[in-house]
Amino acid sequence: MQNKTLFDKVWDAHVVHEAPGRPTILYIDLHLVHEVTSPQAFAGLEARKIGVRRPERTLATMDHSTPTRPGGLAIVGDAGRKQLEMLARRCAEHGIEIYDLDSPNNGIVHVVAPEQGRTHPGMTVVCGDSHTSTHGAFGALAFGIGTTEVEHVLATQCLLQYRPASFEVRFDGAARPGVTAKDLVLALIAEIGVGGGTGHVLEYTGEAIRALSMEGRMTLCNMSIEAGARAGMVAPDDVTFEYLAGRPGAPRDFDAAVARWRELATDEGATFARAITLDASAITPRITWGTTPAMNVALDEPIPAPDSDAARRALEYMRLTPGKPLLGQPVDVVFIGSCTNSRLDDLRLAASVFDGRAVKGGVRALVVPGSRAVKRAAEAEGLDQVFTRAGAEWREPGCSMCLAMNGDEVPPGHLAVSTSNRNFEGRQGPGSRTLLASPLTAAASAVTGVVTDARTLAGLS
Amino acid sequence: MKPFLELTSRVVPLLRDDVDTDQIIPARYLTVTDRSGLAEGLFAAWRSDPASPLADPRGAQILLAGHNFGCGSSREHAPWALLAGGYRCVIARSFADIFRQNALRNGLLPVALDERPHARLVTSLEEDPRLTVRVDLFATTVSWRDHLARFPIDGFARECLLGGVDALGYLLARDAEIAAFETRRGAA
Numbered sequence: 001m002q003n004k005t006l007f008d009k010v011w012d013a014h015v016v017h018e019a020p021g022r023p024t025i026l027y028i029d030l031h032l033v034h035e036v037t038s039p040q041a042f043a044g045l046e047a048r049k050i051g052v053r054r055p056e057r058t059l060a061t062m063d064h065s066t067p068t069r070p071g072g073l074a075i076v077g078d079a080g081r082k083q084l085e086m087l088a089r090r091c092a093e094h095g096i097e098i099y100d101l102d103s104p105n106n107g108i109v110h111v112v113a114p115e116q117g118r119t120h121p122g123m124t125v126v127c128g129d130s131h132t133s134t135h136g137a138f139g140a141l142a143f144g145i146g147t148t149e150v151e152h153v154l155a156t157q158c159l160l161q162y163r164p165a166s167f168e169v170r171f172d173g174a175a176r177p178g179v180t181a182k183d184l185v186l187a188l189i190a191e192i193g194v195g196g197g198t199g200h201v202l203e204y205t206g207e208a209i210r211a212l213s214m215e216g217r218m219t220l221c222n223m224s225i226e227a228g229a230r231a232g233m234v235a236p237d238d239v240t241f242e243y244l245a246g247r248p249g250a251p252r253d254f255d256a257a258v259a260r261w262r263e264l265a266t267d268e269g270a271t272f273a274r275a276i277t278l279d280a281s282a283i284t285p286r287i288t289w290g291t292t293p294a295m296n297v298a299l300d301e302p303i304p305a306p307d308s309d310a311a312r313r314a315l316e317y318m319r320l321t322p323g324k325p326l327l328g329q330p331v332d333v334v335f336i337g338s339c340t341n342s343r344l345d346d347l348r349l350a351a352s353v354f355d356g357r358a359v360k361g362g363v364r365a366l367v368v369p370g371s372r373a374v375k376r377a378a379e380a381e382g383l384d385q386v387f388t389r390a391g392a393e394w395r396e397p398g399c400s401m402c403l404a405m406n407g408d409e410v411p412p413g414h415l416a417v418s419t420s421n422r423n424f425e426g427r428q429g430p431g432s433r434t435l436l437a438s439p440l441t442a443a444a445s446a447v448t449g450v451v452t453d454a455r456t457l458a459g460l461s
Numbered sequence: 462m463k464p465f466l467e468l469t470s471r472v473v474p475l476l477r478d479d480v481d482t483d484q485i486i487p488a489r490y491l492t493v494t495d496r497s498g499l500a501e502g503l504f505a506a507w508r509s510d511p512a513s514p515l516a517d518p519r520g521a522q523i524l525l526a527g528h529n530f531g532c533g534s535s536r537e538h539a540p541w542a543l544l545a546g547g548y549r550c551v552i553a554r555s556f557a558d559i560f561r562q563n564a565l566r567n568g569l570l571p572v573a574l575d576e577r578p579h580a581r582l583v584t585s586l587e588e589d590p591r592l593t594v595r596v597d598l599f600a601t602t603v604s605w606r607d608h609l610a611r612f613p614i615d616g617f618a619r620e621c622l623l624g625g626v627d628a629l630g631y632l633l634a635r636d637a638e639i640a641a642f643e644t645r646r647g648a649a
C-alpha cells in the first residue's frame with residue numbers, strides 16, 4: 001500500500017465519485033453557516049424547490065454583523081437585522097441547529113464549532129468563510145467556499161473539487177518563551193508569500209507544532225489562507241484528544257474514535273508535493289508593516305526599503321517609514337479578538353500583560369471574546385476584571401473589529417495593533433491602518449501606547 | 462448563468478498584485494440578502510479617486526490585474542460585484558483559489574496569462590489605452606492586434622461556462638452515488 005499523507009487519507013475517505021475530466025465529488029461531514037454568505041444560497045434552494053439534504057450535518061451561528069455591546073438583535077441596524085432574522089427563519093424551516101444571539105453557545109463560527117466538540121479529526125469541514133482553515137488544527141480537511149458552493153452543500157452534502165497538492169511546513173526546534181503561534185505563522189507567510197500556498201493544503205509538522213495547544217494550532221491553521229493555501233492541517237495527537245474529550249459534540253464511543261483518529265497521521269515515507277522547514281527557535285515576535293499579511297517583520301527589525309510598487313503603495317497607505325523598526329511606533333487602537341486570537345488561551349496571554357497595568361491614555365483597547373463560552377470561562381477566571389481594571393473594553397462575542405461590519409471600526413487614519421488576520425486596506429474600517437500581531441504584542445502596545453515587545457515588560461519573560 | 466462564448470472589449474488596467482476581495486467589495490456592502498447594491502460597492506475605496514481607471518470603465522468588460530487576484534475573504538459578493546459593474550472577464554497572472562472557483566460559478570471568466578503574454582498585453586495597453594482584446598473561451602485564447610495567447614481552464618468549468626449550466630445540476634444528478642456513499646459510510 002502506498003504511503004499517504006494526512007491530507008491524502010482524509011481526502012480519499014470522502015471521495016463519492018470520480019470520473020475522468022470531471023472534478024471529484026467530495027462528501028462534506030460538517031457544514032458551518034453564518035448570516036453573511038448564506039442568504040443567496042438558501043434563496044437558490046427555494047427557487048429550485050429543494051431542501052437541505054443533511055440538516056444534522058449543518059450548524060449555523062450569527063457572528064459577522066452582530067453587536068458586541070449588550071442588547072442583541074434589538075440594536076442591529078435594519079439591513080443586518082434582516083440578514084440575521086432570515087438566517088434564523090431558514091434554519092427553523094430546514095431543521096438546522098443555530099447558535100443565535102440568545103444561545104449560550106453563540107460566537108464566531110470557527111471558535112464555536114471546535115469548542116462544542118463538533119469538529120473532529122478526519123472530517124471534511126466547509127463554511128462560506130475563508131478562515132474555515134482553522135478547523136484543520138484537529139486534522140480535519142477544512143476549507144472556505146463561496147455562496148454557490150454553500151448551496152451545493154446544502155442541497156447535496158457534496159462539493160465538486162479538484163484534488164489540491166500537499167505541502168509540508170515543518171517547524172523544527174522549540175519556540176522561545178513569548179513567541180506564539182501567531183508569530184510562527186506570520187514568519188511562514190513572510191517566507192512563502194500571500195500566494196505561496198495557492199493550490200496546496202499545508203500540513204504543519206515538527207517539534208514546535210507538537211508543543212502547541214489546540215488554541216495555538218487553531219491560530220496557525222486559521223492563517224493558512226493568508227498564505228493562499230486551500231487549508232492547513234495538524235495531525236491529531238493526545239493534545240487533540242484531550243481537548244475533545246467530554247465536549248458536547250464528541251463521539252459517544254470516544255476510545256474507538258481515538259483509535260481511528262490515531263491512524264490519520266502521515267505515514268512514514270509519504271511524500272509531499274512541496275516542503276519547507278523553518279527553525280522555530282530563531283523566530284521572535286512579529287508584526288506587519290504593510291497591507292498584506294506577508295508584509296511583516298520581527299518587532300525589532302527595520303521596515304524594509306520598498307522593492308516593489310506594492311511595497312511602496314503599502315508604505316504610503318500605512319504612512320510608515322522604511323529603515324526603522326516598528327518598536328516604539330505610537331498606536332491609537334488595540335483590538336484583541338477574531339477567530340485567530342479570541343480563545344481562552346489568547347485572553348489569558350493578554351491578561352498576563354494587562355494585569356496590574358493600565359491602558360495608555362489616548363489608546364482605545366477592545367477585548368472581544370470569540371464566543372459566549374469563552375466569555376464565561378474568562379469571567380470565571382476574573383480576566384474580565386483584569387481587562388476592565390486596566391481600562392480596556394470587555395465586549396460581547398463576535399467578529400467585531402476584524403472586519404468592521406457591526407459598527408466596531410478603527411477610525412480613518414488611526415493605527416491599530418490587531419490580533420486579527422487581515423491588514424488589507426480599509427479592512428477594519430475605511431482608511432484604517434492595521435498592524436497584525438500576537439495577543440502579547442497587542443496588549444503590551446496597549447499599555448505603553450507604542451508598539452512594544454511584551455518580553456521587555458517587567459515581570460514578563 | 463449566462464453562457465460565456467467570446468468577448469471583445471476594451472480593458473481596465475489594475476496592475477497590482479494581491480488585490481483582495483475586501484478591496485473588490487468592502488464588508489460594509491455585505492449586509493444584502495440578495496445581489497442588489499453590489500455595483501455601488503465595487504472597488505469602493507479605489508473608485509473614489511477620479512484619476513483611477515476604475516472610476517469610469519466606460520463599458521469595458523475586461524479587468525487586467527497582476528498576481529493572486531481575489532485573495533482573502535471567500536465572499537462571492539466579489540465576482541457578483543464585478544459582474545454588476547459590467548465586467549465579464551478578469552485577466553491576471555494568477556488567481557486565489559476560492560475567487561477563481563467563485564468566478565467560474567458565476568460566468569465571470571478568470572484568465573491566467575503567463576508572464577510574457579501578460580507583459581505584452583500590459584505594454585500594448587500602455588501604448589493604446591483604447592485597445593480592444595478578444596477572449597475566446599471556445600479556443601481558450603486571448604488575442605489583440607497581432608498577439609495571441611492561450612490560457613488554461615479546466616474542461617468541466619469550460620463546458621459549464623460555454624453551456625451556461627451551473628454545476629449543481631451535475632451534483633443533483635449524482636444523487637444515487639451520494640446515497641450509496643452515505644450507506645457505505647453508515648455501515649462502516
Ligand code: SF4
Pocket residue numbers: 063064108109110129131338339340398399402403420421
Ligand atoms: S473573526 Fe474575522 S476572519 Fe474570523 S470569521 Fe469573523 S470576520 Fe472572518
